[in-house]
Amino acid sequence: MNKPEVQTCYSPALYDxxxxxxxxxxxxxxxxxxxxxxxxxxxxxxxxxxxxxIEEAKAYKSRGFLVACxxxxxxxxxxxxxxxxxxxxxxxxxxxTIAISTTNGTQAIEAAKKAATIVIGSFLNLSALxxxxxxxxxxxxxxxxxxxxxxxxxxxxxxxxxxxxLIESGAFYTHCDASISAAHLYQLGGNDLFGFxxxxxxxxxxxxxxxxxxxxxxxxxxYTAVIPVFKGEGLIDMQPEVHGISWGRNN
Amino acid sequence: MNKPEVQTCYSPALYDxxxxxxxxxxxxxxxxxxxxxxxxxxxxxxxxxxxxxIEEAKAYKSRGFLVACxxxxxxxxxxxxxxxxxxxxxxxxxxxTIAISTTNGTQAIEAAKKAATIVIGSFLNLSALxxxxxxxxxxxxxxxxxxxxxxxxxxxxxxxxxxxxLIESGAFYTHCDASISAAHLYQLGGNDLFGFxxxxxxxxxxxxxxxxxxxxxxxxxxYTAVIPVFKGEGLIDMQPEVHGISWGRNN
Numbered sequence: 001m002n003k004p005e006v007q008t009c010y011s012p013a014l015y016d017x018x019x020x021x022x023x024x025x026x027x028x029x030x031x032x033x034x035x036x037x038x039x040x041x042x043x044x045x046x047x048x049x050x051x052x053x054i055e056e057a058k059a060y061k062s063r064g065f066l067v068a069c070x071x072x073x074x075x076x077x078x079x080x081x082x083x084x085x086x087x088x089x090x091x092x093x094x095x096x097t098i099a100i101s102t103t104n105g106t107q108a109i110e111a112a113k114k115a116a117t118i119v120i121g122s123f124l125n126l127s128a129l130x131x132x133x134x135x136x137x138x139x140x141x142x143x144x145x146x147x148x149x150x151x152x153x154x155x156x157x158x159x160x161x162x163x164x165x166l167i168e169s170g171a172f173y174t175h176c177d178a179s180i181s182a183a184h185l186y187q188l189g190g191n192d193l194f195g196f197x198x199x200x201x202x203x204x205x206x207x208x209x210x211x212x213x214x215x216x217x218x219x220x221x222x223y224t225a226v227i228p229v230f231k232g233e234g235l236i237d238m239q240p241e242v243h244g245i246s247w248g249r250n251n
Numbered sequence: 252m253n254k255p256e257v258q259t260c261y262s263p264a265l266y267d268x269x270x271x272x273x274x275x276x277x278x279x280x281x282x283x284x285x286x287x288x289x290x291x292x293x294x295x296x297x298x299x300x301x302x303x304x305i306e307e308a309k310a311y312k313s314r315g316f317l318v319a320c321x322x323x324x325x326x327x328x329x330x331x332x333x334x335x336x337x338x339x340x341x342x343x344x345x346x347x348t349i350a351i352s353t354t355n356g357t358q359a360i361e362a363a364k365k366a367a368t369i370v371i372g373s374f375l376n377l378s379a380l381x382x383x384x385x386x387x388x389x390x391x392x393x394x395x396x397x398x399x400x401x402x403x404x405x406x407x408x409x410x411x412x413x414x415x416x417l418i419e420s421g422a423f424y425t426h427c428d429a430s431i432s433a434a435h436l437y438q439l440g441g442n443d444l445f446g447f448x449x450x451x452x453x454x455x456x457x458x459x460x461x462x463x464x465x466x467x468x469x470x471x472x473x474y475t476a477v478i479p480v481f482k483g484e485g486l487i488d489m490q491p492e493v494h495g496i497s498w499g500r501n502n
Binding site: 147148150151152153176178184201202204 | 261262264265268269398399400401402403404407426427428429431432435436439440450451452453455
């Protein structure tokens with residue numbers, strides 16, 4: 001069999017078990033880091049620099065960068081953004097580099113840094129990402145950020161949607177129980193993601209913080225065609241020429 | 252809310268995130284360690300002593316114990332049993348203490364050793380275990396052995412069946428996405444576990460070794476009412492008086 005495999009890893013703490021230096025790693029943190037990154041880049045951010053710790057985020061702030069910093073679903077004091085994707089729909093960010101540190105998403109990126117290629121996935125760029133992966137002929141590992149290294153449902157639903165697209169294209173196979181289970185779950189819940197997540201742990205967490213608009217936004221399919229890819233020190237749009245984005249010269 | 256929670260942990264490597272000194276931990280390795288332990292105790296084994304390493308298994312052997320030792324689904328040379336539950340349906344084991352070392356199951360028990368109470372779950376004792384847990388009024392953590400710390404489908408299906416029983420009894424709640432997802436999966440596949448596992452990684456592994464009879468045996472519901480519990484240095488039947496088992500005096 002010459003097809004590559006798609007696998008899913010449910011926790012950054014398990015990433016080493018799935019690591020393959022040749023694979024493309026798709027980082028997913030649907031609520032909300034990777035949705036926010038896709039949105040920000042779609043709206044003209046030149047580069048998102050993921051930083052793991054709050055101290056590192058402060059250092060970027062003191063050097064004059066815009067900085068997004070969220071912990072436990074709450075925007076941290078002294079920073080410009082949290083991880084609400086809606087907050088990145090603003091002309092202020094056009095052409096800018098923004099550092100971002102979040103509870104789970106940026107930790108997942110950190111865990112996968114030794115991978116050859118890291119791309120960012122969310123329901124917002126599902127089709128664009130699926131189509132691109134289908135043409136790479138490389139093994140794919142979907143790394144779910146989860147919640148503090150625990151399994152979560154929304155990232156699994158995305159892993160299921162992506163696994164399903166890749167398998168159904170005929171370009172991939174899987175023997176990975178996590179991908180197969182995730183695809184079953186998406187089959188069950190994909191028609192009404194918002195309703196299906198009703199009882200999930202993180203949706204409850206965000207509900208309590210009155211972030212329903214954020215949740216609905218993050219569960220949209222194909223809001224954008226950008227594919228954020230890790231290059232150098234940050235995440236940039238893989239094909240800016242395709243999306244007709246023009247950046248300012250500085251920062 | 253005064254009900255206890257049921258949670259599911261998909262990998263022994265993540266157990267520390269779920270550890271609660273007050274909780275009852277249910278170890279599950281459906282194919283085949285925990286099914287084998289339930290079967291052996293049902294057929295009169297007095298105690299199963301889980302040992303993590305092969306060297307330790309050899310030490311028990313040299314001390315005259317019966318020893319079960321499996322790695323990568325294969326019975327290891329020089330031992331009395333692998334982890335086929337069918338091999339424990341024999342009068343030879345009556346009243347004996349058997350040491351057992353397996354690829355995943357005994358490692359999971361090792362990971363959870365600091366828990367207050369460790370019990371063994373499999374489809375073979377699902378109802379008996381569910382009923383007992385419902386009356387304990389204690390938090391339950393279902394620890395899936397998985398495959399070499401990776402998620403697997405058959406243990407998740409069992410976690411789903413047990414979570415569903417506990418929640419539907421009204422005695423438990425859950426905010427655990429892993430338990431909720433597992434229950435969804437069991438809802439999908441519970442009516443035909445054998446068919447549903449058709450594409451799973453471990454079923455393929457066992458199929459290649461012609462172990463279909465073992466798989467069908469392990470996927471039976473309620474073959475036994477024994478609940479193996481960790482006491483002292485091994486697993487014994489929690490309520491031998493209920494099951495009318497009489498043991499020999501020695502070993």
